[in-house]
Amino acid sequence: MILQSFFVYEFYIEVDWFRVYSNAILNETIHAAEVLYAAAFTQLETERQIMKPYNEMTTEELTQEQARLKAEYRKVQALDMHLDMSRGKPCQDQLDLSMGMMDVLDSTSDLTCEDGTDCRNYGQLAGIKEARELLGDMMENNPKDIIIYGNSALNVMFDTISRAWTHGIMGNTPWCRLPEVKFLCPVPGYDRHFSITQYFGIDMIPVPMTPTGPDMDIVEKLVSEDEAIKGIWCVPKYSNPQGISYNDETVRRFARLKPAAPDFRIFWDNAYGMHHLYDDHQDYLIEILAECKRAGNPDLVYKFSSTSKITFPGSGIAALATSPNNMDDFMNHLKHQTIGHDKVNQLRHVRFFGDIHGMVEHMRKHAEIIRPKFEIVENTLERDLAGLNVGTWTKPLGGYFIMFDSLPGCAKDIVSRAKKAGVVLTPAGATWPYGKDPNDSNIRIAPTYPTCQDLQNAMDIFTLCVRISAIKKLLAERN
């Protein structure tokens, strides 16, 4: 029996090496390597079927498996790869989809809006009518409830907190004069949200995420009891990093919150509202502004979005949707900040898409490019880790991320091992306030930027590191 399993292990060392080798020559002879790769993939699937969960292996079996994986790791290291899965950036093919936006305006174009506004000149502080209509459709809000900003939604979020800090929200005490200001941070969450609140010295309170959104029992309790809590960060659709969407019940409970602080606001960052991966299988999010109005809480929410991951990140247009009272508050500050944002870019976006149908069609093209990448990640996790009890992962229908949870205490080790083998991942801990994941288990996987082949190589290395790290932990626990 032992002899037989030894033979099997030896055999799979060969298979794994065969796979790495096939990857290496892929640049030379893509078709041949794909055939080899497919063969190795089938063999590896067979390997998975015979593999027991690691926690059920004997120490001897685990030690053997450790030796096999470490040998594989050394071979991978020798390939000197440089792969980056650290940030959720669109890849070049995705950026190319919007190049037509560079052609819709030229020096002969009439830059006049339907209402006569000359986009080359000052004016239209809330944005041009056509852009408010387009982003209104995108955000499912009335154009009159929309302000079009500059090139970044995060920038609008930062500014919103900055203004609350120095001037207060709708006549309330500026946050800088309060003894303490707190924010609820659903975890795991988006590191750049946490970075904004950390910058202002706002105390961040983690709230656990569930598969249907933040734990609303905790949110309701904290918000209603503590008037120092002034806000909550939310990514309600295809969340960063889980890729999950809040269900109807969660949105309605948000709308019905009874905060102790009159200036409490929900920071509803709907960055991935249109970012479906599939045509026939999509998440649906109910519209929060309408729910807040219905619940008699019209001013409770600031809703942010942008075209960053629709056209060009950093050169898109950002928008805020909110109630008329909040709009007045924003405009009263905004008029001191600028005479108007970039209307030429707003017009460029409108002329490129035509209307919301053009944008939906455009998003289908994004999905065609990134769907295979999500599937590479999921298939590789399934192929290499299913049944081993070494981690869990999400299977999103949209957005930009997949979330992986390792055994407790392994995330930093996995990220560092991957780095030493040439794969850069989002730092472990980044999905928690102050970069501190108490379980050291959460890792955000960002599949969009690398090519499919680079992503496959990176994922092969990732799952290898997960297995090595899990065995190290299990063996340490037994000693």
Ligand SMILES: Cc1ncc(COP(=O)(O)O)c(C=O)c1O
């Ligand atoms: C949840 C979320 N919000 C906002 C952004 C950035 O938006 P923008 O480029 O408009 O600032 C990102 C980018 O990754 C994101 O994931």
